Amino acid sequence: MDKTRFCNLYPILLLLLIHTPVFSGQLSKIVIAHRGASGYLPEHTLAAKALAHGMGAHYIEQDVVLSKDGQPIVLHDIYLQAVTNVAEIFPERARIDNKYYAIDFDLAEIKQLKVTGRSDVEKDSIVDAKRFPPHQSTFQIPTLSEEIELIQGLNHSTGKPIGLYVEVKEPAWHQQHGKDISRVVLKTLSDYGYTKSEDLVYVQCFDPSETRRMREVLKTDLKLVQLIGYKNPNSAIDYEQMILSSGLKLIAGYADGIGPSIQHIVKNIQQDGQPILSSLVQDAHKLNLKVHPYTLRTDRLPPRVINF
Amino acid sequence: MDKTRFCNLYPILLLLLIHTPVFSGQLSKIVIAHRGASGYLPEHTLAAKALAHGMGAHYIEQDVVLSKDGQPIVLHDIYLQAVTNVAEIFPERARIDNKYYAIDFDLAEIKQLKVTGRSDVEKDSIVDAKRFPPHQSTFQIPTLSEEIELIQGLNHSTGKPIGLYVEVKEPAWHQQHGKDISRVVLKTLSDYGYTKSEDLVYVQCFDPSETRRMREVLKTDLKLVQLIGYKNPNSAIDYEQMILSSGLKLIAGYADGIGPSIQHIVKNIQQDGQPILSSLVQDAHKLNLKVHPYTLRTDRLPPRVINF
Numbered sequence: 001m002d003k004t005r006f007c008n009l010y011p012i013l014l015l016l017l018i019h020t021p022v023f024s025g026q027l028s029k030i031v032i033a034h035r036g037a038s039g040y041l042p043e044h045t046l047a048a049k050a051l052a053h054g055m056g057a058h059y060i061e062q063d064v065v066l067s068k069d070g071q072p073i074v075l076h077d078i079y080l081q082a083v084t085n086v087a088e089i090f091p092e093r094a095r096i097d098n099k100y101y102a103i104d105f106d107l108a109e110i111k112q113l114k115v116t117g118r119s120d121v122e123k124d125s126i127v128d129a130k131r132f133p134p135h136q137s138t139f140q141i142p143t144l145s146e147e148i149e150l151i152q153g154l155n156h157s158t159g160k161p162i163g164l165y166v167e168v169k170e171p172a173w174h175q176q177h178g179k180d181i182s183r184v185v186l187k188t189l190s191d192y193g194y195t196k197s198e199d200l201v202y203v204q205c206f207d208p209s210e211t212r213r214m215r216e217v218l219k220t221d222l223k224l225v226q227l228i229g230y231k232n233p234n235s236a237i238d239y240e241q242m243i244l245s246s247g248l249k250l251i252a253g254y255a256d257g258i259g260p261s262i263q264h265i266v267k268n269i270q271q272d273g274q275p276i277l278s279s280l281v282q283d284a285h286k287l288n289l290k291v292h293p294y295t296l297r298t299d300r301l302p303p304r305v306i307n308f
Numbered sequence: 309m310d311k312t313r314f315c316n317l318y319p320i321l322l323l324l325l326i327h328t329p330v331f332s333g334q335l336s337k338i339v340i341a342h343r344g345a346s347g348y349l350p351e352h353t354l355a356a357k358a359l360a361h362g363m364g365a366h367y368i369e370q371d372v373v374l375s376k377d378g379q380p381i382v383l384h385d386i387y388l389q390a391v392t393n394v395a396e397i398f399p400e401r402a403r404i405d406n407k408y409y410a411i412d413f414d415l416a417e418i419k420q421l422k423v424t425g426r427s428d429v430e431k432d433s434i435v436d437a438k439r440f441p442p443h444q445s446t447f448q449i450p451t452l453s454e455e456i457e458l459i460q461g462l463n464h465s466t467g468k469p470i471g472l473y474v475e476v477k478e479p480a481w482h483q484q485h486g487k488d489i490s491r492v493v494l495k496t497l498s499d500y501g502y503t504k505s506e507d508l509v510y511v512q513c514f515d516p517s518e519t520r521r522m523r524e525v526l527k528t529d530l531k532l533v534q535l536i537g538y539k540n541p542n543s544a545i546d547y548e549q550m551i552l553s554s555g556l557k558l559i560a561g562y563a564d565g566i567g568p569s570i571q572h573i574v575k576n577i578q579q580d581g582q583p584i585l586s587s588l589v590q591d592a593h594k595l596n597l598k599v600h601p602y603t604l605r606t607d608r609l610p611p612r613v614i615n616f
Contacts, residue, residue, distance in 0.1 A: 040465040041358060046445065047458070050355035054345070054362035132465045137354065137457035138450070149445035150355070157348040157440045 032165050033057035034295050035076060041132050042083065042117045044074045045139040046150050053154045059165040059202065060151055064144055066179050071107040072144040072188055076118075078102060078170050084113040084141065103177050107143065115139040130299070144185070148192045163200030164189070167227070171210040182214050189222065197221045197256075202292075204259050208237065208251070215254040225292055226251045228260040243280055248287055257290030265293055340473050341365035342603050343384060349440050350391065350425045352382045353447040354458050361462045367473040367510065368459055372452055374487050379415040380452040380496055384426075386410060386478050392421040392449065411485050415451065423447040438607070452493070456500045471508030472497070475535070479518040490522050497530065505529045505564075510600075512567050516545065516559070523562040533600055534559045536568040551588055556595055565598030573601055 036048030037055055044063065052060050063076045079099040080086040086093070086100040089112055094100050102110065116134045142150075148164065155161055166185060174181040185203065194201045204225040205211045214220050228239050241247045243264060251258060260280060268276040284291050344356030345363055352371065360368050371384045387407040388394040394401070394408040397420055402408050410418065424442045450458075456472065463469055474493060482489040493511065502509045512533040513519045519535075522528050536547050549555045551572060559566060568588060576584040592599050 037362070040362075040462060046447075047355045047358035050349060051358045051362045054348075054359045130465065132461040136461045137454045138448075139354075140446075142446070146445045153440040153444045154348060157438065 030058040030292075031056065032059040032061055032292060034061055035063070036060060039131065039297065039299075042115050042139050044076060044083075044142070045115055046142050046146065047139060049142075049147060049150055050154065053151065053158070053160070053162055057162065059163040059200075061165040061167065062144060062147055063167045063169050064181065064185050065102045065169045066174055066181050066184060067105060067107045067110055068103055069106045070179060070184065072181070072184050073102065073107065073110060074142045074144055074147050075102055076169075078173055080105070080110070080113065080141075083118050084115050085135075086113050089113060103174070103179070110141050113141060115141055128299075144188050145192075148188070152192065161200055163202070164194070165202045165204065168203065168205045168207075168210060168214075171205065171207050182210055182218060186214065186218055186220050186222070194222060197223055202257070204292075206237070208242065212254040223257070224255040225257045225259045225290070226255045227294075228258055228264060230261070243278075243283075245283055248283055248289060252287040252289055255289070257292055258284055259292045259294060262293045262296060265291075338366040338600075339364065340367040340369055340600060342369055343371065344368060347439065347605065347607075350423050350447050352384060352391075352450070353423055354450050354454065355447060357450075357455060357458055358462065361459065361466070361468070361470055365470065367471040367508075369473040369475065370452060370455055371475045371477050372489065372493050373410045373477045374482055374489050374492060375413060375415045375418055376411055377414045378487060378492065380489070380492050381410065381415065381418060382450045382452055382455050383410055384477075386481055388413070388418070388421065388449075391426050392423050393443075394421050397421060411482070411487070418449050421449060423449055436607075452496050453500075456496070460500065469508055471510070472502070473510045473512065476511065476513045476515075476518060476522075479513065479515050490518055490526060494522065494526055494528050494530070502530060505531055510565070512600075514545070516550065520562040531565070532563040533565045533567045533598070534563045535602075536566055536572060538569070551586075551591075553591055556591055556597065560595040560597055563597070565600055566592055567600045567602060570601045570604060573599075 033049075033052035033055070035043035036045065037051035037057075038044070038048055041048035041051055049060050062074045064072045065075050065078050067073055076083070079101050081094075081100045086105075090100065090105070090109065093104060095104070114135075116136075116139070117128075117132050119134060144166075151162055151164060166189070168182050168185050171181050182205075189195075189201060189203075193199070199222065202223045202225050203214065203220070204227050205214070206227040206229050208226055211224055211226050214222075215224055226242070228242055229237075230239060242251065243260065248258070258280075265278055265280055266275045267278050270276060281291050341357075341360035341363070343351035344353065345359035345365075346352070346356055349356035349359055357368050370382045372380045373383050373386050375381055384391070387409050389402075389408045394413075398408065398413070398417065401412060403412070422443075424444075424447070425436075425440050427442060452474075459470055459472060474497070476490050476493050479489050490513075497503075497509060497511075501507070507530065510531045510533050511522065511528070512535050513522070514535040514537050516534055519532055522530075523532055534550070536550055537545075538547060550559065551568065556566070566588075573586055573588050574583045575586050578584060589599050
């Protein structure tokens with residue numbers, strides 16, 4: 001009922017929809033456009049979101065960070081240099097670690113930047129040569145409002161009810177800078193009519209205390225997804241604990257689903273190409289948690305994983 | 309072999325493709341996205357072009373006018389007020405007729421404007437309530453270069469060879485202002501690799517002397533389409549003459565096809581719903597002229613015309 005896909009909208013994944021009663025009641029599988037149609041256009045641009053809408057995604061993802069003046073913008077990293085020309089436009093504005101943090105720039109400054117395909121800043125190269133070529137055409141970083149208006153407008157003109165899939169990025173980082181990102185995100189969603197659990201939006205976060213806070217302190221009724229990552233030396237979050245039955249039970253107390261890595265589900269590939277699965281999907285389903293794994297890319301999947 | 313469709317990419321028209329050997333040699337019918345996917349997003353925005361690419365158009369249309377500093381921009385009218393907030397941003401810059409002409413603004417000024425759905429300026433209303441709502445999200449007027457880079461980039465990332473369909477707008481108007489728009493358009497196309505008749509671009513113009521000039525004086529080898537409109541009291545162009553056999557013969561001397569109105573082809577609808585056709589398509593085909601009629605909108609077609 002609720003195994004779901006998080007993908008870059010590579011065409012083969014859309015085949016999943018063939019067996020799916022699209023737009024009629026509960027979907028057994030959904031396609032979430034990861035940063036928009038980011039396999040084909042620079043991630044998190046309005047053009048990439050428009051393309052994702054046209055390609056048949058059920059939900060379109062927004063990563064959200066705040067600008068210096070507190071505006072929610074759609075950007076994957078808390079810094080700007082991996083997808084924009086910030087180093088060229090504001091060369092003096094890097095911090096000591098040579099990164100240009102979005103939280104150090106007002107929205108009007110961020111709007112001066114051109115977005116390009118994600119590059120490996122150390123190597124000064126595009127991540128994937130098959131993708132949209134670097135530094136072509138003109139794209140901007142959208143605000144969360146601009147993106148919601150795009151999707152709601154397309155929903156109106158096409159008649160397709162496509163949802164939002166919003167990630168609250170690095171709440172502790174924002175808190176250190178005196179900003180309550182979850183409150184800003186939930187307020188923006190509320191301003192655009194997203195207030196109830198049945199509304200077409202999921203809100204996700206890697207930080208379990210923040211996901212829980214959205215439910216218990218900020219009292220949102222929206223569907224929440226607990227993202228599950230990997231152990232990071234800079235973080236106290238214990239994701240290994242989270243995927244045990246006891247951890248999932250805790251999550252089920254405040255969230256509607258989990259967003260594990262696909263590697264949390266596919267543990268290995270057998271000689272005959274069939275995947276060896278963990279029990280995570282079953283364990284989560286027993287607790288009525290939806291499972292929305294990230295990230296399915298046809299150019300990165302192990303052979304035959306698409307069939308499992 | 310060459311009856312073709314000019315459309316707003318309403319879904320039903322894409323059904324035409326089912327019988328078509330898409331992307332393999334000559335297409336018997338093609339879909340040209342009229343101002344992009346302009347049924348769903350504000351016309352001539354990069355998002356509308358990205359969506360058109362994703363929806364399966366074979367060609368994507370660009371109307372081109374020049375800015376004061378001679379930059380080719382993608383805009384349907386020679387003025388700005390029907391699709392932008394120019395009256396709000398530059399209230400003092402209208403001419404005596406209360407219109408804000410693109411040719412009076414430098415590109416940097418034009419880039420400050422927000423594009424919205426086409427409105428009826430007299431009535432201050434959106435043309436079609438089913439379309440993308442007015443004044444939502446943020447869109448800019450693209451340059452021709454930005455649009456070509458978008459389409460070429462998408463061709464690269466998707467592997468689909470989608471073409472350009474460029475209209476040179478109002479060459480006499482540009483000439484009055486000391487600008488040779490055809491030369492600028494052909495130079496821009498050449499800069500992006502479009503120089504030969506087999507390249508994936510059509511260039512169209514309503515002014516027959518200009519279409520002819522592109523072939524005979526500017527010596528382009530690109531495919532040319534003579535657009536055919538209706539008698540206009542401000543113009544000496546005789547379109548009635550043009551659709552006679554003698555007129556078509558003249559066109560066949562310099563162009564590869566004609567772009568008549570759909571009303572030039574469908575003269576009436578019979579009681580049983582079948583269309584009564586003029587001989588224009590047959591007459592043009594006898595001269596090896598392609599026929600690319602404008603504009604097919606599912607919300608404006610007479611009943612059953614789609615079947616003819």
